[in-house]
Amino acid sequence: MTETEGMTGSRTRRMVGGGALAGAIGGLFISLLMLALRGVRGEDPWVGLKVAAYPFLHDRVLRPGFDAGAVVLGMIDHLAVSAVWGVLFALLAFGLARWATVGFGAAWGLIAMFVMTYLVLPISGCLRVEESMPVGRSVLGHVAFGVAMALAFLPFQRHQPRHVNRWATSGA
Secondary structure (H helix, E strand, O other): OOHHHHHHHHHHHHHHHHHHHHHHHHHHHHHHHHHHHHHHOOOOOOHHHHHHHHHHHHHHHHOOOOOHHHHHHHHHHHHHHHHHHHHHHHHHHOOOOHHHHHHHHHHHHHHHHHHHHHHHHHHOOOHHHHHHOOHHHHHHHHHHHHHHHHHHHHHHOOOOOOOOOOOOOOOO
């Protein structure tokens, strides 16, 4: 293995691992945000943490109140899906400037929302869940997910060298 191949493998691991971690952090952030928003609105806060387990537990996740098994399975499922979105984000965003990474993160959150809402949820038999989601809250949550994920990805982002002035004279 050459030094270049090792550097490429290291960079790929950094990018993919950083993206997965950033996605999971974004997923945790949106879960906590939705938990708080549901609580403030006087709604059952646990439904938001259980709902990602719908493909496995069906209507059990929609019952009011705390259900430890549904919460744990819902969080595991949600964080795993968020990690996948984070890896895809990292593959596309790696090398962007910091500000562009965060801006792309906000847009990526909306892309994730549309793909999940109109493709993944219907395919996985979650039409009831998809139909019950308020659009405004979903948009807010997914933009927050994207921004939180992008901010968490910044430490893994490729560091671009500062612009070098080609016209500067060398001190000879």
